[in-house]
Amino acid sequence: MFILKTLKISFVAACMLVSPLTFAKSVGTVTFKTGNPTITHADKTTSAAEKNTVLNAGDTIDTGNGRLQLSLIDGGKVSLQPNTVYKINKYEFSGKEDGSEYAFTELVKGGLRTVSGLIGHKNRDRYQLKTAVATIGIRGTEFTVNFYNNQLLMTTNHGSVDVCNQGGCLNALSGITIGVAGIGAAPKFSKTAAVAAVTPPATTKLAFAANDRITDTGTPLVIANSVAAMIPVTGPGNNPGTDPGNNPGAGDDDDDDIYDALFVLTQESNGLHDNGTLSGSVVLDTNNRITEILDDNSQVNYSFNNALGDVYQDQYVTLGLSSGVATNSLNVSTNLIDFQGIVGQFTDSSNLLNLASLTTPVTYNVLGSTGATAVTNTLGIISATTGSSNAVTGNLTVNFNTLAFGYNLNNIAVSNNTFSITGSGLSLTAGNSTFNATGTVTETSGALPNLLTCLLSCTGNLSGGNVVQGAFFGPNAERAGLQYSFTTTTIGNVTGSVVLGAPPIQ
Structure with missing residues (x-):
């Protein structure tokens, strides 16, 4: 929570320091475009976004039915999908990370894929991509974002990304997705990946999708150094633009709240032994450790005297050992002298x-x-x-x-x-x-x-x-x-x- 408040103060302070002269400073250019995207400038005037159009701080870009590729002054690249509104609130870079650099942008709606430049690699609080439900920070990375109807999906394609709001912060490494189900919802890991929507290419020009990198002439480059690019992340859940998941009851097909587990247990009364897999929901304590598992198949609820996660925990798995109680659907309870659990989401x-x-x-x-x-x-x-x-x-x-x-x-x-x-x-x-x-x-x-x-x-x-x-x-x-x-x-x-x-x- 302290980190989140610090980020918000930094952002507000930065915006207060922006002068009219700052808005006139070039922060990048358009390197490729399709359709009829437009740019609304800080002085409220509007112009068409064309190849080689100069971008300035204060610009708001609306792709409409088109797409744009942006090249920014620190070497960063941004690919904007159709029906996306993207704001460049502040972008400053002197050529090195000396504490004066800023990259504060905002995704009002839509989707994008970005490859970060030099800003944020050394001073991470100087890079923020804001949405209405969470702020995204980087540690040197490439990621994809879908933001529709106040529901966010962010998938890290390479590197490391933080997603933070009042509900807390989560970090995602390559191949991992974080979802925020709406205003006030905390970030949670999701099986549903953010995607770069692809439309059929015209037959008279080179195909371009928002997940492509391109040369200055608009020729796509294949992204080959990303795990997620080589192996598509798929899984049950809702489509981007509906419910990004991880919010119980937020949709009829919400499978992103389902957790899988390997378990081995021993009953306290007779020493009988059991093992196998579980699939269901979990209850977390304030440290994101697991205090209960409800198995959807057997309708048995496992509650633990010591929360699982004290042994090992990361964004993929939680590992723990505890005594506890197993209670079936008839409310019959069995004491467990030993429960070993590895909890996460099985690979699809x-x-x-x-x-x-x-x-x-x-x-x-x-x-x-x-x-x-x-x-x-x-x-x-x-x-x-x-x-x-x-x-x-x-x-x-x-x-x-x-x-x-x-x-x-x-x-x-x-x-x-x-x-x-x-x-x-x-x-x-x-x-x-x-x-x-x-x-x-x-x-x-x-x-x-x-x-x-x-x-x-x-x-x-x-x-x-x-x-x-x-x-x-x-x-x-x-x-x-x-x-x-x-x-x-x-x-x-x-x-x-x-x-x-x-x-x-x-």
Whole structure:
């Protein structure tokens, strides 16, 4: 909230300092146009926007049924879609980032795609794209925005983007979308990507779309360095211009509020074990950690004594371990001694199929892990011992082209024992974001008499006798989650969860 107020004060102060002479200073030019866009200047006069038209601070651009490509003085590029109104409130650049630079623009309505210039790379508060529902700030980036009927979608194509309003701030890396469902609504992550609308090209000239970069002659350049450009972000939800999602009850097809989860749990009363996936809504605390999950399929509500997210959390996944209560639709409750959860949004099938174009295997490395939990049943008394969180190391290697994968997890420590799990020669199912895997559990260290913990073999305790269940999260499988569970001879059933991340896929 403090950051948001600072941005607003900076913006108002900047506008107060603008003099009439400032408006006369060139801030860029039009490099390409279609249709009949117009420019309303600071003195309220109006002119047609043509190629090579000089742009000044104070200009308001209305594309009408056309499109425009703008080149700005700091090297920034902006592509404006049809039916877009875009204002250049203040744009100053001396040739270097010395504290005097400003890029304050406003999207009144419509859509745009922009590649930022030098402004904002060093002093991030000097770049703001304002809308009626949120302010967008950058960290050196390329992004697409749709803003219709006070509903915002912003997709980061490359780099990092902040979306802020009175409800808070969210940051999105490449391939991630943030939506704001209306005035007063807080920013939320969305499955529905902002898009650059494309209309059929005329047969007498080169095709141009708002997601193209172009040369000074108007020739489109293919955007090849963006994950989102190579692999289209798709998913359930509403179309741009209706409801950008993430607002419960804001539309009949609002799927953007649906969260997916991998889970492993143990009942406190009898030690019975369960695992699988959940899909439904979540309840968050003030730190955006998960206090409840309602599974739409089983209509079971899971509430947690310790909010999930204390172990690891980013824009793709939330990882946590807690005791809690499961309550079914008949209001019958079961105490849980152990609930391991990895919550996010599973990668859509179409995006996973597109990843088959990658011929080089992708390696995911461990980012966070719950403490391994050993649950024992001694004469009907259920007890649990948990190791340290974020101790597991290892990786997951996936060839999306051949669907082959393998993994290794090391330093799984609990009850004075340390284990490793390895799996190789495994196969994914094409287009399926979840998977199960066999594996070999090895006790790598232990204090006598527990050194013989795996003497009779440590066997898989998940559905089908598997040792591991997993899933891909994020629009382009930016994260993977693995959960393991195996039985031992001396310390009971051992379970744990791991989040792994891959470098940007190029």
